[in-house]
Amino acid sequence: MHSVQYSVRMQDYVGIADQVAVEIETGRLRPGDRLLPQREFAAQRGIAASTAGRVYAELVRRGLATGEVGRGTFVRAGRPDRGPAGPAESMINLAYNFPILPGQQVPLADSAARMLRPEPMSAAMEPVIATGSAAARELTAAFVGRAGWQPRPADILFTGSGRQAIAATVAALVPPGGRLGVEALTYPVVQGLAGRLGVHLVPIAMDAGGLIPAALAAAHRKSPLHALYLQPTLHNPLGVTMPPQRRAELAALLDTLDLYAIEDAVYAFLRDEPAPLAAHGRDRIIFVDSLSKRIAPGLTTGFAVVPAGLAAPVAAAIASGAWTATGFGLQAAACWMADGTAQALAEAKRADAAARQELTGATLAGLAVQADPAAYHCWWELPVPWRADTFVAAAARLGIAVTPAAAYTVSPGQAPNAVRLALASPPLAGLAAALQSLAGLARSSPDDLLGS
Numbered sequence: 001m002h003s004v005q006y007s008v009r010m011q012d013y014v015g016i017a018d019q020v021a022v023e024i025e026t027g028r029l030r031p032g033d034r035l036l037p038q039r040e041f042a043a044q045r046g047i048a049a050s051t052a053g054r055v056y057a058e059l060v061r062r063g064l065a066t067g068e069v070g071r072g073t074f075v076r077a078g079r080p081d082r083g084p085a086g087p088a089e090s091m092i093n094l095a096y097n098f099p100i101l102p103g104q105q106v107p108l109a110d111s112a113a114r115m116l117r118p119e120p121m122s123a124a125m126e127p128v129i130a131t132g133s134a135a136a137r138e139l140t141a142a143f144v145g146r147a148g149w150q151p152r153p154a155d156i157l158f159t160g161s162g163r164q165a166i167a168a169t170v171a172a173l174v175p176p177g178g179r180l181g182v183e184a185l186t187y188p189v190v191q192g193l194a195g196r197l198g199v200h201l202v203p204i205a206m207d208a209g210g211l212i213p214a215a216l217a218a219a220h221r222k223s224p225l226h227a228l229y230l231q232p233t234l235h236n237p238l239g240v241t242m243p244p245q246r247r248a249e250l251a252a253l254l255d256t257l258d259l260y261a262i263e264d265a266v267y268a269f270l271r272d273e274p275a276p277l278a279a280h281g282r283d284r285i286i287f288v289d290s291l292s293k294r295i296a297p298g299l300t301t302g303f304a305v306v307p308a309g310l311a312a313p314v315a316a317a318i319a320s321g322a323w324t325a326t327g328f329g330l331q332a333a334a335c336w337m338a339d340g341t342a343q344a345l346a347e348a349k350r351a352d353a354a355a356r357q358e359l360t361g362a363t364l365a366g367l368a369v370q371a372d373p374a375a376y377h378c379w380w381e382l383p384v385p386w387r388a389d390t391f392v393a394a395a396a397r398l399g400i401a402v403t404p405a406a407a408y409t410v411s412p413g414q415a416p417n418a419v420r421l422a423l424a425s426p427p428l429a430g431l432a433a434a435l436q437s438l439a440g441l442a443r444s445s446p447d448d449l450l451g452s
């Protein structure tokens with residue numbers, strides 16, 4: 001009886017959230033608009049205040065609105081599922097990092113042309129398993145290896161994307177109801193997939209060197225964790241990189257605690273060093289990478305370098321979760337890695353990221369922007385009296401999508417007063433214009449733009 005009532009109420013709030021989503025979709029509610037206070041919304045719809053709270057939380061979860069209790073909820077710019085252009089073609093997207101260089105489709109098409117013959121096409125039609133093919137494993141091991149670390153081809157598994165590799169490894173390591181340690185600010189997709197897998201996230205404190213090992217030990221002592229997910233290099237969103245000594249310390253601690261860690265290295269190709277965490281603890285670390293940033297989000301394939309002892313459970317999770325790569329995708333990835341197309345594009349993106357970062361540093365000079373010169377994103381602690389949510393809403397009114405710190409924060413209500421700027425998506429001229437507008441916005445008063 002109880003569960004029936006619960007599911008009816010669930011449907012109620014999801015249905016109402018759908019209605020508001022339609023209003024946003026159709027432009028009746030525009031980026032930057034403030035939604036009614038929850039009590040008024042509840043009265044208008046004839047629903048309980050708690051249901052209104054759930055509706056607003058659902059809109060925030062879907063990336064459609066931004067807000068904190070007591071500070072108002074605003075329509076966001078840039079739907080995550082709408083691609084680089086966001087809801088309106090004119091919107092400048094600094095919310096999602098989609099690095100695609102002008103003209104890069106030409107070498108990609110030339111390289112993959114080899115696939116468009118009967119023999120490789122028949123091979124691509126076969127069902128794919130997590131271990132892919134011996135040739136793909138060899139190529140991938142050489143491709144993701146770097147100074148100080150060379151993975152074994154036998155340890156490589158494939159998925160459709162980096163996100164799927166994370167999902168599969170979390171599913172393999174953490175049972176439903178289990179606990180996954182994550183950096184206190186983390187990649188939002190991990191929060192979403194943990195929710196789907198019934199996994200509880202435990203935030204671990206960070207400092208300028210990334211995750212703090214002593215904080216991990218304390219969290220594990222308090223209530224044991226099943227695994228850890230982290231980004232030791234060019235952390236998204238903070239941009240920090242863990243120094244080698246701390247990597248060694250963390251790897252030793254993982255051994256002592258008998259814990260596995262998932263090292264997300266999707267952005268790590270942008271820096272030469274340090275060697276991955278996996279170099280310090282081959283048997284403790286699952287290294288996850290993908291082609292999404294080096295090549296393009298729509299042409300991604302995911303890679304996991306998995307310790308031998310975990311190969312079977314992770315491969316089983318990839319299969320049962322339906323996270324396997326496609327034959328076509330895997331063959332294309334192999335083409336691009338085999339003839340150097342992927343390496344050349346990665347090199348070009350490193351130069352692109354550095355140029356974008358330089359432009360950002362120059363345009364936002366004097367503001368509290370924290371960034372690694374190699375990264376495709378930066379973290380901006382906003383000047384008083386701006387609040388992240390009102391800044392995001394005001395930026396949306398200027399046609400610029402940025403992401404509030406709350407999107408990355410695991411503990412609700414503890415978001416820093418900051419936004420992340422993703423620098424990769426717009427053309428350089430659009431980026432320059434958007435950064436100038438944001439600098440002007442930060443120096444103006446929130447009241448001028450949003451009213452009360």
Ligand SMILES: Cc1ncc(COP(=O)(O)O)c(C=O)c1O
Nearest residue numbers: 161162163187236266290292300
């Ligand atoms: C930290 C991090 N990991 C993984 C990914 C996703 O990789 P993929 O697009 O291959 O799923 C992203 C994409 O934005 C990311 O920011």
